[in-house]
Amino acid sequence: MFFASDNWAGASQPIMDALARHNDGYSPAYGGDPLTDQITQKFRDIFETDCDVWMVATGTAANALSLSCATGPGGAVFCHKEAHIRVDECGAPEFLSSGARMWGLEGRHCKLTPDSIKNGFEEIPQGVVHHGMANAISLSQATEAGTAYSVKEIEAMSDLAKSRELALHMDGARFANALVSLDCTPAEMTWKAGVDMLSFGATKNGAWAAEAVVFFNKQLGKNFEYRRKRAGHLFSKMRFAAAQFDGYFKDDHWLANARHANTMASNLIAGIQKSKKAQLAWDSQSNEVFVYLPTDLAAKLETAGAAFHEWPENTLAEEDKPQDGFGLYRLVCSYRTTDQDVDQFLDFLKD
Incomplete structure (x- = not known):
């Protein structure tokens, strides 16, 4: 992941x-x-x-x-x-x-x-x-x-x-x-x-x-x-x-790579929107996804091998800051991201 x-x-x-x-x-x-x-x-x-x-x-x-x-x-x-x-x-x-x-x-x-x-x-x-x-x-x-x-x-x-x-x-x-x-x-x-x-x-x-x-x-x-x-x-x-x-x-290899990365990001977004544990921060128009996660869940994901980046809260507009107990995290997909990567991550978001 x-x-x-x-x-x-x-x-x-x-x-x-x-x-x-x-x-x-x-x-x-x-x-x-x-x-x-x-x-x-x-x-x-x-x-x-x-x-x-x-x-x-x-x-x-x-x-x-x-x-x-x-x-x-x-x-x-x-x-x-x-x-x-x-x-x-x-x-x-x-x-x-x-x-x-x-x-x-x-x-x-x-x-x-x-x-x-x-x-x-x-x-x-x-x-x-x-x-x-x-x-x-x-x-x-x-x-x-x-x-x-x-x-x-x-x-x-x-x-x-x-x-x-x-x-x-x-x-x-x-x-x-x-x-x-x-x-x-x-x-x-x-x-x-x-x-x-x-x-x-x-x-x-x-x-x-x-x-x-x-x-x-x-x-x-x-x-x-x-x-x-x-x-x-x-x-x-x-x-x-x-x-x-x-x-x-x-x-057109460059376009195929970009489409794949964007599709993987879209699949992440679809799964996040179905989850009760996570919340999409805002819509994405590329291969980057921003999501609010409970900090304890984020820690479990990292322990399980997920690699992602916590976004600094002090850079955000007031209306975009996460609520208590949550953090804002960036997920970036690439041409090498697989359906398995996405599914494995989303499994952690299921009830």
Whole structure:
């Protein structure tokens, strides 16, 4: 019963096969190989536009380096107060952007709203040098709470960004999970809705270590290759990063993985909703499920081998905090989650 994180799952077989397939012989280093060119074109085909694509090893690098392209002296990035770039990246976005602040804003279930952004505009007004200068808005898709921004919500954020000439960034660590949940195209969920740059994650969805920065606004990323090199993320054997994406995209493997993980999460939700011992905290639009459990039951589950994460209560809105004797727990499904994992967990919730 492994629900701690989708990072716990290993690489999927098609990706491992692709790594082996592209291992023979010699190929130019540092991205000068034919496979890297092919994968760049594959990204352009998937997103239906002439975007620039740069591969890196980690989501932290993808986020920090892309945001560094949008920020300047005294810069700030509006994001949710629980966004990964603000809470879980050890200050890398600030460091690699030469000090830009990740300006945390409120929003229930880790989603920014137009009102959140307008509050940010009031906190960092234009032309007041003492407060700094807002440069970007960053959205997590799917969010840290398992929710997702609809295409219309992304468009609304884009309109607000454009009203202040801010770049719109998307942290897509779980991009595929949000995409299949919304049942739209990659283009519709990104540049057609006004997204300027995307951190495209594959690692959580079956890759070994494969992330990419995609610039739909190519002017923003004109010097990105130098930032990537300086940060130590220019692979010498770039073909192995590209090989992972080759296996990831082949026969829509990436979408199949995401659909499976989301389905397992939906099955968990269905079982939780039938239980009298547990309560669904809020609806999920990805592979993450948040549930209220009695703390003694959570302890029994862990003793039985279940792995999951207790969510910090101090990050929650008052209406989302668990009642006495209960805790809020996050369950994350992956492409490797099985029906047996789900059924075994739900058995503990039966009367």
